[in-house]
Amino acid sequence: MEGVVDSPIKRNLLTNNLFNDAQFGFGQDLAAPDLITAWVQTWIKELNSRGAVWVFVGALCVCVRAVWGCVGAVCVCSAAYDTANHTIFLQRLSSIVQLGGTALAWLHSYLFSRSHRITSNDFSSSSGTITSGVPPGSILGPRLFLPHMLPLSDIIRKHIRFHMYADETQLDFTTTSLDPFTVFDLSQCLSDLQYWMSKNFLQLNIGNTEAIGFGPCHKLRSLETGTILLLVHSLRLSQTVRNLGVRFDAEMSFRPHIHSSTKATNFHLSNIVRFHHCWIFYALMGIKVIYYPLLVAVGVPVNLLTILIMSRGKCGLSKCVTRYLVAMAEADLLVVITDLILRQIPIAYMFHFQFVKRSIPVCNIHAVLLFAATDCSVWFTVTFTFDRFVAICCQKLKTKYCTERTAAVVLGTVTVLSCLKNIFWYFMFTGRYMLVNEPWFCDVTLNFLYSRAWAAIELLYYILTPGVPFVLILLLNALTVRHILVASRARTRLRGNSSGENPRDPEMENRRKSIILLFVISGNFILFWALYMVFSICNRIYYLGYSSVYLHSFVQEIGLMLQLLSCCTNTCIYAVTQTKFREQLKNVVKYPFTVIVNFIK
Numbered sequence: 001m002e003g004v005v006d007s008p009i010k011r012n013l014l015t016n017n018l019f020n021d022a023q024f025g026f027g028q029d030l031a032a033p034d035l036i037t038a039w040v041q042t043w044i045k046e047l048n049s050r051g052a053v054w055v056f057v058g059a060l061c062v063c064v065r066a067v068w069g070c071v072g073a074v075c076v077c078s079a080a081y082d083t084a085n086h087t088i089f090l091q092r093l094s095s096i097v098q099l100g101g102t103a104l105a106w107l108h109s110y111l112f113s114r115s116h117r118i119t120s121n122d123f124s125s126s127s128g129t130i131t132s133g134v135p136p137g138s139i140l141g142p143r144l145f146l147p148h149m150l151p152l153s154d155i156i157r158k159h160i161r162f163h164m165y166a167d168e169t170q171l172d173f174t175t176t177s178l179d180p181f182t183v184f185d186l187s188q189c190l191s192d193l194q195y196w197m198s199k200n201f202l203q204l205n206i207g208n209t210e211a212i213g214f215g216p217c218h219k220l221r222s223l224e225t226g227t228i229l230l231l232v233h234s235l236r237l238s239q240t241v242r243n244l245g246v247r248f249d250a251e252m253s254f255r256p257h258i259h260s261s262t263k264a265t266n267f268h269l270s271n272i273v274r275f276h277h278c279w280i281f282y283a284l285m286g287i288k289v290i291y292y293p294l295l296v297a298v299g300v301p302v303n304l305l306t307i308l309i310m311s312r313g314k315c316g317l318s319k320c321v322t323r324y325l326v327a328m329a330e331a332d333l334l335v336v337i338t339d340l341i342l343r344q345i346p347i348a349y350m351f352h353f354q355f356v357k358r359s360i361p362v363c364n365i366h367a368v369l370l371f372a373a374t375d376c377s378v379w380f381t382v383t384f385t386f387d388r389f390v391a392i393c394c395q396k397l398k399t400k401y402c403t404e405r406t407a408a409v410v411l412g413t414v415t416v417l418s419c420l421k422n423i424f425w426y427f428m429f430t431g432r433y434m435l436v437n438e439p440w441f442c443d444v445t446l447n448f449l450y451s452r453a454w455a456a457i458e459l460l461y462y463i464l465t466p467g468v469p470f471v472l473i474l475l476l477n478a479l480t481v482r483h484i485l486v487a488s489r490a491r492t493r494l495r496g497n498s499s500g501e502n503p504r505d506p507e508m509e510n511r512r513k514s515i516i517l518l519f520v521i522s523g524n525f526i527l528f529w530a531l532y533m534v535f536s537i538c539n540r541i542y543y544l545g546y547s548s549v550y551l552h553s554f555v556q557e558i559g560l561m562l563q564l565l566s567c568c569t570n571t572c573i574y575a576v577t578q579t580k581f582r583e584q585l586k587n588v589v590k591y592p593f594t595v596i597v598n599f600i601k
Contacts, residue, residue, distance in 0.1 A: 006140055009147075012097045023146070024165040032244045035165050043252070085132050085201050086111045092147045107140075132201065155196055159189035165244065212241045212248060281554040284561075288348040291561060296340050299568035303333040306571045309584045316580040319404040324384040325574070327411045328521075331380050332567040334373035340564055342366060343441055350435040361431030363442035368422050375418035375465050377567065381525050382469045383410050388518045389476045393483040421464070424457060437556055462536045466529045473522045484515060520573050528566035532559030 024035040090108060093099040099107075114130040134141040149164075156162045156171060163170040171189060194204045240249045240256045247257035306329040309315065310322050317325070343366070346353035387410075391402045400406075429442035448454045535556045538549045574581045 008103050009093070009097060009099060009140075012099055024163065032165060035163060036244055036246055038163070039170075040252075088200060089148055092150065096150055097147045110140075152193065152196065155192050156189060159185050159192070212238050212250060281552070281557065284554055284557045285348075288344070288557070288561070292340060292344045292348050292564075295564060295568060296336065296345065299336040299340065299564075300333065302568055302571040303329045303336065305585065305588060306574065307333070309581060309588060312584070314580065314584055315574075315578055317578070318402070320387065320402050320407045321384075323404050323407040323411065324380065324387060325570075327407075328377065328380045328384065328570060331373060331377035332570060335370075335377050335564070335567045338366065338370040338373050340567075343370060344560070344564065346433070347435050347437060347441065353435060357433050357435060360433070363431050363433045364426045364429040365431075367425040367429050367440075367442055368419075371422040371425055371461075371465075372418045375422065376415055378466050378469050378525070378529070379414045379418065380411065381521060382472050383407075383414060385473050385476045385518060385522055388515075389480050392480055392515070421461075424461075428454060428458070437553070437560065459537065459541075462533065466525075466533050467537070470526060470529070470533065473526065477519060477522055480515070480518070517573070517577050520577055521570065524566055524569055524573060528562040528569075531555065532563045535559050 024030040024032070089111065090104065093107065094104060111134070115127040116130055117127045118125045134145075152169065153162070153164070156169065160171050171186065190204065197204050240247050242248075247254070247260055249256050307326055310317075310326045310329065313319065313322055315322070346356055387402055387407065391398050394401075428448050429440065429444060432443040434441055434443050535551050536559075538551050539556070541549050542551075571585075575585055576582075
């Protein structure tokens with residue numbers, strides 16, 4: 001219906017040539033960029049031709065051109081669009097637009113007899129009659145506003161030139177100085193505008209006006225202390241003004257506008273990046289629902305198989321090495337149980353495990369067991385690496401250190417120390433589960449979160465596990481590689497001198513298999529633990545106030561997924577690198593089927 005009424009109004013405006021040539025916006029197919037382009041082109045032309053100083057004043061706007069200088073003023077019409085009186089609206093449509101008949105009657109019924117009230121929760125205000133403005137969202141608003149403001153155009157045209165954008169008007173006149181006498185036309189125009197607006201229930205807000213000078217520096221300096229007297233208001237020149245979303249500066253360099261636009265762009269781009277991070281995070285949440293149960297289904301049986309096969313002692317490995325590998329598999333199995341099954345699965349399916357938060361207040365005890373098992377898993381890898389280093393590089397210590405008894409003592413000591421080291425989690429956490437990794441899965445107090453003492457303890461924990469193991473494993477492997485290269489060259493020379501032939505060296509073959517096993521296990525640990533270690537240290541530093549080291553929580557989730565994957569990969573490593581282990585694995589896997597077949601027969 002509004003479209004039906006809009007057509008005759010537009011037709012009458014075109015027929016009577018009532019569209020203002022100076023009007024931008026509101027149906028003239030001329031938008032804000034067109035007006036800004038027109039301003040800038042005019043100003044540059046004046047500056048180039050006259051060496052002028054142009055002073056522009058910022059929103060119903062006045063631009064004042066002069067032989068030596070140009071002054072502009074923008075004055076604001078307070079709520080011009082919303083305070084337009086309905087009766088005056090209809091009078092203008094009838095007298096100026098020559099609208100009548102059914103269309104005018106429909107508009108009368110459309111605008112009048114409207115009421116509104118404010119409702120908040122269960123409370124409502126009394127209804128009030130609306131006597132001005134056009135209903136929000138109506139397509140008739142801009143169309144009705146144009147004829148309503150036509151008398152304003154006639155008043156301004158008597159004094160100076162102007163441009164209009166929507167409900168803002170920019171005045172344009174020439175002067176030779178900034179004294180009250182030379183800006184008389186502007187003051188007189190504003191006085192007439194103020195009188196007209198008061199009769200039409202509008203207000204001219206000259207106090208909200210800004211001014212700026214454009215032009216050569218030596219002429220701008222003469223205007224630095226200049227003021228424009230508009231009615232009873234004294235207007236000082238500014239360094240920058242903002243109009244229609246564009247910042248103008250005195251040198252017309254647009255650097256302030258570029259700076260503000262760049263700042264806003266960076267802000268929105270950072271929001272997009274955050275949204276991208278959130279998208280990755282929630283994608284990981286969906287993957288975890290499948291990934292963790294799958295990891296449990298693989299991790300428990302493969303670690304049990306490894307313990308079973310290694311304990312039988314038929315893989316061609318020494319008893320010392322076997323003891324370390326069994327202990328590592330046992331520690332990995334404990335991590336799968338305490339971390340994967342008892343921590344990550346409830347977090348991935350948090351809506352099904354809400355009872356854990358309410359009914360099982362043992363999170364701090366769980367944390368001690370989980371981190372102790374994790375420490376054992378990490379430090380057993382270090383002790384195995386050290387054992388292989390001694391066996392390969394320190395032949396004199398090999399017979400004393402690389403024994404099954406020594407391995408049992410070392411592993412027992414590491415287990416006890418890991419349990420004692422992680423008791424502090426019992427006091428840092430409460431018994432309540434949070435069911436999130438942010439980054440702790442237990443509830444913590446704010447005193448702990450921002451305490452430098454507790455932060456130092458926790459940071460020391462992350463340095464000891466897995467920071468120090470990283471360094472030790474890399475150092476021991478580097479020393480082992482160095483020794484192997486030196487020993488291999490020397491052994492090759494000796495064997496070459498004793499015989500012209502180059503038969504296989506059984507000793508080097510055994511060393512090679514042992515070294516491959518060592519390096520693959522060490523590399524597996526470093527690869528899968530690196531990301532989680534970096535996140536844990538950065539996150540603790542971030543909570544101490546160093547915001548520059550912030551990493552998004554999806555980094556932690558990926559780190560946890562990789563860390564837990566490392567608990568399920570050792571069996572694959574043994575199967576790939578150890579021929580006898582592979583044979584034993586085949587026999588164990590085939591055994592149930594063999595029993596079933598024999599039973600059927």
